[in-house]
Amino acid sequence: MATALVLLPLASAAGAQQKPVAYAPTENATVSGSLEVTNGRAAIGSHATLTAGDATVPVTLARGGQINVCRSTTVQISTDSTLGKSQLPGDDAIMLALNHGAVEEHDKPGKYSDVILTPDLRILVSGPGKADLSLRVSTNGDTCIDNHGASAPYVTVTNLFSGGVYRVQPNQRVLLESGDTSRVVDNEPEPCGCPAAPTELAAGLRHGNHRHNHRHAGAPQTKAEKENPFPLAESEGLKPPPAPSSTPAVPVGQVHAEVEAPITYNSAQPEPATPAAKPARGESTAPSGGEAAVQTPHRHRGFFGSIGHFFAHLFGHK
Known part of the structure; x- marks a missing residue:
């Protein structure tokens, strides 16, 4: 080397x-x-x-x-x-x-x-x-x-x-x-x-071209460009990154609102069930298996069914 x-x-x-x-x-x-x-x-x-x-x-x-x-x-x-x-x-x-x-x-x-x-x-x-x-x-x-x-x-x-x-x-x-x-x-x-100057680079990025980024002479620099210049020299290794700013983001003595919203979850207390909406008039509602017993429909035995039932009682079978 x-x-x-x-x-x-x-x-x-x-x-x-x-x-x-x-x-x-x-x-x-x-x-x-x-x-x-x-x-x-x-x-x-x-x-x-x-x-x-x-x-x-x-x-x-x-x-x-x-x-x-x-x-x-x-x-x-x-x-x-x-x-x-x-x-x-x-x-x-x-x-x-x-x-x-x-x-x-x-x-x-x-x-x-x-x-x-x-x-x-x-x-x-x-x-x-x-x-x-x-x-x-x-x-x-x-x-x-x-x-x-x-x-x-x-x-x-x-x-x-x-x-x-x-x-x-x-x-x-x-x-x-x-x-x-x-x-x-x-x-x-x-x-x-x-590397291009920060103002020229920002103009080129706005126009979708990072290689030919020419700004018209005398064009004003936007507020965003002044506050957030792109550090091309740092990205190319031509300049070390700046030290972190010692100036606080909020001036001393100025009220700065902060909102804290903690997110908690307890698995032992699941969310309450959402009440079911009342059915509209004319709509049929079938009871669920957990809410009502299943009703067995009554079967008509007929003539041969009655004879079978008689012999079942006769020989001790129900």
Whole structure:
């Protein structure tokens, strides 16, 4: 497994003199490493660690293009040191490393391939082509890659342990289960990049579409959305669940009605029988076996019956 991310110390004087490879706002983000901060903007040198807050942080590349660090994601940004210092301006290869979370790359790769490292995979993004790449890594290693666009670059995925290789084709979205290149789910239905904002997600759910949930600009947020935002970042493992609220549901001193209705049952006291309804006039009612004795109808013996009865008395039989 890849080692955990380590926060780097602030830049030295030599690091500050290096040509920046990227720029990132410090608002809603924690940035450390080889950098110089001016007016709320960090100029990243050879390496830096950036942790996004509750919103996506755009990182502008000096060579052109942008990398979006999705909310609650920690990523290391550096240049590929294996290329040395001979590359020309614009040929800087970017290396990103993250344990879990999501990033998006929107740029045109240079002469050398960009590298994205996860605990299980090494992902190469190579030209030609224009990158519109989205990546999401869950805490269990599931890795979603979306190589969007007809002119998308070459994206080659290599497992760091097994050596297995998989190439993500242009306009292909896949899910590598547990980071395994031999367990690939093609046409992954869920998006791979930054999760939608709570307002956009709620709008999409109301319209029955959880993948394309775009809200019109300036549309007001409903009361239900404000009080019950859907924690997509928590469900994706990008953000820990919030601590339980310490504020009581009912303010102190306010009367709160509570109703208690115990449910009891005693088998020794069955429910009283429901009185039978009086029959309507004209309806015949037959007495039940438990309420009245069964009356045997009187049989007429006839002539032969009377003779049989006589001989029965004569010989002592009743």
